[in-house]
Amino acid sequence: xxxxxxxxxxxxxxxxxxxxxxxxxxxxxxxxxxxxxxxxxxxxxxxxxxxxxxxxxxxxxxxxxxxxx
Numbered sequence: 001x002x003x004x005x006x007x008x009x010x011x012x013x014x015x016x017x018x019x020x021x022x023x024x025x026x027x028x029x030x031x032x033x034x035x036x037x038x039x040x041x042x043x044x045x046x047x048x049x050x051x052x053x054x055x056x057x058x059x060x061x062x063x064x065x066x067x068x069x
Contacts, residue, residue: 001025003040005032010040021049027056034059 001011013019054065 004030014044018046025051025054
């Protein structure tokens with residue numbers, strides 16, 4: 001999935017049914033510097049499961065991925 005901090009946009013995947021997570025979620029920021037409080041909606045459907053990992057594991061120095069929402 002691609003993120004673009006500079007334009008505050010990202011890829012978005014929507015399923016007609018339940019979206020089942022698994023494997024690795026690979027994220028790439030195309031432009032701009034990620035900062036605390038940035039938010040991107042990547043999925044727009046009923047979700048189930050978790051990703052085994054997220055790459056990169058850390059979005060930037062002193063930052064972390066918050067996947068609770």
